[in-house]
Amino acid sequence: MAGAYATEAIVLRSFRTGEADRVVHLLSPTHGRVNVIAKGARRTKARLGARLEPLTRIDAILQPGRSELAVITGADVLWSGDDVRRDPLRALAATAGVEAVVRLFPEPEPDERLYRGLQRFLEVLAGSLGDDPRSMLDITTIGFVLKLLALAGWRPELGACVRCGLEVAVYDAQAGCAFCGGCGSGTPLSPAAAVVAGRMLTEPLGGGIAASLQDRREITRICRATAEAHGNVRLALLGQGSTAAG
Numbered sequence: 478m479a480g481a482y483a484t485e486a487i488v489l490r491s492f493r494t495g496e497a498d499r500v501v502h503l504l505s506p507t508h509g510r511v512n513v514i515a516k517g518a519r520r521t522k523a524r525l526g527a528r529l530e531p532l533t534r535i536d537a538i539l540q541p542g543r544s545e546l547a548v549i550t551g552a553d554v555l556w557s558g559d560d561v562r563r564d565p566l567r568a569l570a571a572t573a574g575v576e577a578v579v580r581l582f583p584e585p586e587p588d589e590r591l592y593r594g595l596q597r598f599l600e601v602l603a604g605s606l607g608d609d610p611r612s613m614l615d616i617t618t619i620g621f622v623l624k625l626l627a628l629a630g631w632r633p634e635l636g637a638c639v640r641c642g643l644e645v646a647v648y649d650a651q652a653g654c655a656f657c658g659g660c661g662s663g664t665p666l667s668p669a670a671a672v673v674a675g676r677m678l679t680e681p682l683g684g685g686i687a688a689s690l691q692d693r694r695e696i697t698r699i700c701r702a703t704a705e706a707h708g709n710v711r712l713a714l715l716g717q718g719s720t721a722a723g
């Protein structure tokens with residue numbers, strides 16, 4: 478088949494279209510964001526269609542088409558994502574993370590770190606959640622979004638007031654950094670939450686960081702404010718799983 482190529486990919490979203498087709502949005506480590514059509518996918522549910530559920534990681538065969546959509550002609554499942562999709566809390570966390578990927582990285586260019594980061598995020602969501610699943614899912618999702626913001630070039634500077642070095646009190650999303658109460662203004666940020674956010678930015682996802690509900694709410698607000706100030710992006714789903722950040 479002329480022009481066909483193979484790539485690993487994670488299914489971001491999937492929509493019904495036409496009689497029996499599905500449009501599938503993929504993220505590939507080597508081809509970036511690729512939108513494909515799976516012809517007859519709903520008719521052949523036992524075959525291709527079942528392998529194209531959101532969150533599934535696949536080896537795909539893609540055929541560039543005449544339209545913007547490539548045609549997906551084959552897929553082998555590398556990781557099914559079943560454990561995440563079957564559990565409403567895990568699925569909600571995954572949806573918030575995928576939403577952040579889609580909105581913060583709208584360009585089609587490939588980014589291997591983005592791809593492996595999403596893979597890691599989904600694998601952590603599928604794993605053991607300890608005795609407080611809501612907190613663990615929340616910490617994982619917020620940590621992932623912070624890492625995405627850093628990858629997009631908007632890493633929040635939260636260590637200390639950038640002007641005088643005193644303890645942080647506020648976060649200025651436009652400036653992308655924290656200030657003490659005397660030097661700046663912005664979203665309220667406690668020193669404890671700033672320490673947790675710093676650890677989330679530097680430590681691997683799923684590494685067992687503890688964060689109180691208050692810390693999580695503050696960091697969620699920082700993530701949202703940063704995405705809005707720099708990407709003009711609204712992260713509507715972040716924090717809706719358990720913290721319901723106000």
Ligand SMILES: [Zn+2]
Binds near residue numbers: 640641643656659660
């Ligand atoms: Zn200061």
